[in-house]
Amino acid sequence: MRSPTPKRTPLSGCLISLEDYRPLIGDEACERIRAKAAALRGLRVLNFSSTYYGGGVAETLTSMTLLMNSIGIRSEWRIIQGTPDYFSVTKKMHNALQGDSINFSVFKRRIYEQVVFENAIRNRIDHDFVVVHDPQPLPLIEHYKKNCPWIWRCHLDLTNPHPRVWSYLRKWIDHYDAVILSCPNYRQALPQPQLIFWPAIDPFNTKNRTLNRRITKQRLARHGIPTDLPIIAQISRFDPWKDPEGVIEAFQIAQRRRGARKARLVLLGNFATDDPEGAKIFESLCGSRSDSILVLARGDDTSLVNALQRSAQVVLQKSTREGFGLTVSEAMWKGTPVIGGNVGGIPLQIENGVNGFLTSSIEETADRVAELLKDERLCRKLGKHGRSTVKKKFLLTRYMEQYLDLYLSPPSPIEK
Ligand code: UDP
Numbered sequence: 238m239r240s241p242t243p244k245r246t247p248l249s250g251c252l253i254s255l256e257d258y259r260p261l262i263g264d265e266a267c268e269r270i271r272a273k274a275a276a277l278r279g280l281r282v283l284n285f286s287s288t289y290y291g292g293g294v295a296e297t298l299t300s301m302t303l304l305m306n307s308i309g310i311r312s313e314w315r316i317i318q319g320t321p322d323y324f325s326v327t328k329k330m331h332n333a334l335q336g337d338s339i340n341f342s343v344f345k346r347r348i349y350e351q352v353v354f355e356n357a358i359r360n361r362i363d364h365d366f367v368v369v370h371d372p373q374p375l376p377l378i379e380h381y382k383k384n385c386p387w388i389w390r391c392h393l394d395l396t397n398p399h400p401r402v403w404s405y406l407r408k409w410i411d412h413y414d415a416v417i418l419s420c421p422n423y424r425q426a427l428p429q430p431q432l433i434f435w436p437a438i439d440p441f442n443t444k445n446r447t448l449n450r451r452i453t454k455q456r457l458a459r460h461g462i463p464t465d466l467p468i469i470a471q472i473s474r475f476d477p478w479k480d481p482e483g484v485i486e487a488f489q490i491a492q493r494r495r496g497a498r499k500a501r502l503v504l505l506g507n508f509a510t511d512d513p514e515g516a517k518i519f520e521s522l523c524g525s526r527s528d529s530i531l532v533l534a535r536g537d538d539t540s541l542v543n544a545l546q547r548s549a550q551v552v553l554q555k556s557t558r559e560g561f562g563l564t565v566s567e568a569m570w571k572g573t574p575v576i577g578g579n580v581g582g583i584p585l586q587i588e589n590g591v592n593g594f595l596t597s598s599i600e601e602t603a604d605r606v607a608e609l610l611k612d613e614r615l616c617r618k619l620g621k622h623g624r625s626t627v628k629k630k631f632l633l634t635r636y637m638e639q640y641l642d643l644y645l646s647p648p649s650p651i652e653k
Contacts, residue, residue, distance in 0.1 A: 252303060252307060253300070253303065253304065253307070253439070253441045253442075254304075254307045254308075255267055255270060255271065255274075255304070255307065255308055255634070257441055258632070258633075258634050261440065261628060261632060261634075262632065262634050262635075266634065266638075269638070270308065270634060270637070270638050270641065271308070273638065273641040273642070273645060274308035274309050274310060274641060275309070276645060277309070277310055277641060277644050277645065278309040278310075279309065279311060280310050280311065280365050280366065280644055281311045281313070281363075281364040281365045281366075282305070282310060282311065282312045282313065282364060282365065282366045282367075282368065282644070283313050283314075283315065283362060283364040283366070283367045283368070284298055284302060284312065284313065284314040284315070284368045284370060285314075285315050285316075285317065285367070285368070285369045285370065285374045285377060286298060286314070286315075286316060286317070286369075286370035286371065286373070286374065287316065287317050287319070287324075287327065287370070287371060287373035287374060287511040288316060288509050288510045288511040288512075289314075289316050289510070290509065290510055291474060291507055291508060291509025291510055291511070291512065292474060292509040292511075292512070293392065293436060293560070293561060293562075293563040293564075294370055294371060294392050295509070296444075296563055297436050297437065297438075297439075297563070297633070297636070298314050298370070299439075299442075300439035300442055300633055301633060301636065301637060301640075302314045304439075304633060304634075304637055305637060305640075308637075310641075310644070313364070315360060317352070317353065317356050317373050317374045318352075318355075318356060318359075319352045319356075319373070319511075320348075320352060321513060322348050323348055323349065323352040324510075324511050324512070324513050325513050326345045326348050326349050327349065327372065327373045327511065328511070328512055328513055328514055329341075329345070330349070330372050330402055330406075331371070331372065331393060332477075332478075333398070333399035333402040334372060334391075334393050334395060334398045334399065334402060334403065334406075335393055335394050335395075335396075335397075335398075335478060335558040336394075336396065336397040336398065336399065336558060337399065338399065339399055339401075339402060341401060341402055341405065346405070349376070350376055353373075353374060353375075353376040353377055353380075354376075354380060356374070356377065357377055357380035357381065358380075360377075362381055363384075364385060365385050365644075366385055366386055366388065366644060366647070367385060367386070367387045367388065368388045368390050368417075369387065369388070369389050369390065369413070370390045370391075370392065371390070371391060371392055371393065372391070372393075372406060373511065375389065375406060375409045375410065376409045378409055378412050378413065379409060379412070383412075383650070386414045386415070386647045386648055386650070387412070387413050387414055388413060388414065388415050388416070388417060388643070388648075389410055389413040389415075389416045389417070390416075390417040390434075391416060391417070391418055391419075391423070392419060392436070392560045392561065393423075393560045394420075394423065394478075394558040394559055394560045394580065394581035394582070395418065395423035395425060396422060396423065396558070396580075396581065398425070403425070410427065411427070411428055411429075411651070412651065413429060413651065414429055414647070414648040414649070414650055414651050415429050415430045415431070415432060415643070415648040416429060416430070416431045416432070417431075417432045417433075417434050417643075418431055418432070418433055418434075419433070419434065419435060419436060419560050419561040419581075419582050419585075420433065420435075420560075420561070420581060420582050420585060421433050428651060429648065429651045430648050432639075432643065434636060434639045434640070435561065435582070435585055435630065435631065435635075435636065436561045436563060436582075436631075436636060437566070437630075437631045437632055437633045437634075437635055437636035438563060438566045438567055438570060438627065438631055438632065438633065439633045440570060440632060440633075442539070443539040443540050443543065444539040444540075444542050444543050444567065445543065445567060445570055445571075446543070448540070448543055448544060448547060452540075452544070453543075453544040453547055453548050454544075454548075456538070456540050456541050456543075456544035456545075457541075457544055457545065457548060459541075460533065460535050460538070460541055461531075462503055462531060462533075462545070463501065464548065466499055466500050466501045466529070467498065467500045467501070467549075467550040467551075467610060468500065468501055468502075468503055468545070468548060468549040468550060469488055469491075469500050469501070469502050469503070469549065469550065469551050469552075469553060469606055469610075470502070470503045470504075470505065470545050470546070470549040470551075470552050470553070471484045471502075471503075471504050471505070471552070471553040471554065471555065472505045472506070472536060472542055472545060472546060472552070472564055472568075473506055473554065473556075473564060474506055474507060474508065474509055474512060474515055474536075475506040475508065475514075475515040475516075475518040475519040475522070475534070476512065476514065476515065476518065477514070477518065477557075478556055478557055478558045478559065479554070479555070479556050479559075480555045480556060480557050480578070481504055481506075481518065481522055482522070483555050483557075483599050483602070484502070484504065484553055484555050484602075485502065485504070485522070485525050485530060486599050486603075487553075487555065487599045487600075487602035487603040487606060488500075488502040488530070488603070488606060490599065490600065490603035491602075491603040491604075491606035491607040491610070492529070494603070494607045496611075497607055497610065498607075498610040498611055499529075500529070500550070500606075500610055501528075501529050501530075501531065502529065502530045502531065503531045503533065503545060503549070504522065504530070504531065504532045504533070505533045505535060505536045505541070505542065505545055506519060506532075506533070506534055506536050507534065507535075507536030507537050508534070519532070519534050542567075543571075546564075546567055546568045546571050546573055547571045547572075547573065549568070549573055550573075550574075550609065550610065550613075550616060551573070551574055551575070551576060551606060551609045551610070551616070552564070552565075552568035552573050552574070552575045552576075553575070553576050553577070553602070553606070554568075554575060554576075554577040554578065554583060555576070555577070555578050555596070555602055556577070556578040556580055556581065556583065557578060557580060558580055558581055559577075559578065559580050559581035559582055559583050560581055560582055561581070561582030561585070561586075562577065562581065562582050562583050562586065565577050565582075565583055565586045565587065565593075566586055566627050566631040568623070569586065569587075569592065569593065569620075569623030569624060569626060569627050569631075570623075570624055570627040570628075570631075571620075571624070572617075572620035572621060572623065572624045573616075573620055573623070574592075574593055574594075574609055574615075574616045574619035574620050574623065575587060575593040575594075575619075575623065576593065576594045576595075576596055576602055576605045576606065576609070577593060577594070577595055577596070578595070578596065578597070579595040579596060579597045583595065586626065586627075586630075586631065587623075588622075588626070591619070591622055592619055592622035592623040592625075592626045593619055593623055594609075594619075
């Protein structure tokens with residue numbers, strides 16, 4: 238069966254193509270990518286992940302699979318269909334891979350393995366490349382005869398994975414022909430090559446494209462976010478690793494500092510379909526609501542995310558573990574200074590004092606919030622550098638080209 242040819246028509250809407258990136262990345266990069274794509278024309282790639290919606294993996298796969306198709310790579314994306322039990326187990330596993338403790342009973346393992354087995358029964362795979370994202374679909378590999386390279390793309394912060402969970406997962410990881418990680422210090426002792434691909438943003442989607450002031454104000458007003466005070470915002474899934482409680486505390490400390498400029502904190506979040514923890518965390522945060530602290534679960538509105546990242550005086554991403562942290566690049570792209578936790582993928586994006594600030598404690602975060610609230614010139618300077626960092630390093634075309642390079646030089650099959 239031939240895949241549909243993406244094109245611009247009034248009915249199908251507007252599909253972003255490589256040409257749209259030309260003014261941002263230049264002629265040379267565009268032609269280089271075109272040449273690589275031409276050599277791979279018609280390649281069939283299958284991506285498998287755990288959710289079509291919510292979180293950075295779904296965010297990048299949405300844009301990446303479309304852009305890949307626009308250059309002739311037949312890039313498909315399938316989702317694991319799992320029960321709530323399965324997603325509860327896989328969220329615990331996700332947490333354990335980021336260093337949490339876990340009671341990983343035989344019962345939980347059975348749920349995990351059974352759901353993946355059932356998905357394998359439903360899915361025929363006859364592609365030229367298979368890219369499996371994160372631990373949820375990882376065991377798929379054991380149910381297929383391997384006729385092409387299989388890649389495990391792990392988006393998590395693997396600084397300190399739980400040893401028992403890691404060694405349990407090794408029985409599948411070790412069969413993959415290559416592993417892709419977001420950060421060099423996530424590398425583990427593994428038999429196959431470990432490649433480092435930084436994630437990246439789509440500058441043209443609703444979340445990141447230019448919004449004028451009028452629409453920005455309208456979006457905020459529509460969701461009841463006043464603009465009479467400067468806004469400090471964190472926009473994240475409601476997840477313990479994003480440390481929303483630490484954000485509230487840092488904001489309160491900053492506001493108590495002598496001579497502090499008054500501001501309003503907005504915690505905006507959403508829930509991913511593969512993350513059952515979110516609702517509980519959201520409810521627990523609602524107790525901190527006040528005139529100056531807004532906690533909103535309206536983050537499904539991507540133009541609100543755009544408006545908030547654009548109009549905030551400072552964006553926080555005070556994570557304690559962070560695979561990459563797309564929200565950092567998203568805010569930097571909008572020229573908004575970011576204060577980020579000095580963990581995982583955040584220091585790949587923020588150079589402390591140059592295009593944002595890195596912090597390692599609540600106190601330090603409070604200091605930086607207070608400093609940026611007072612110094613708009615500094616905000617503008619950091620924001621300007623932030624935008625140029627993203628332009629150089631964190632646009633989707635760079636990420637896509639890394640995949641093209643991998644497809645052009647596939648890893649040798651791992652014998653197991
Ligand atoms: N996001 C959103 N609405 C929200 C919270 C987050 O659209 O209320 C998006 C955010 O803009 C980013 C992605 O979800 O594109 C989160 O990716 P990130 O890498 O920062 O974190 P993850 O959720 O994958 O841990």
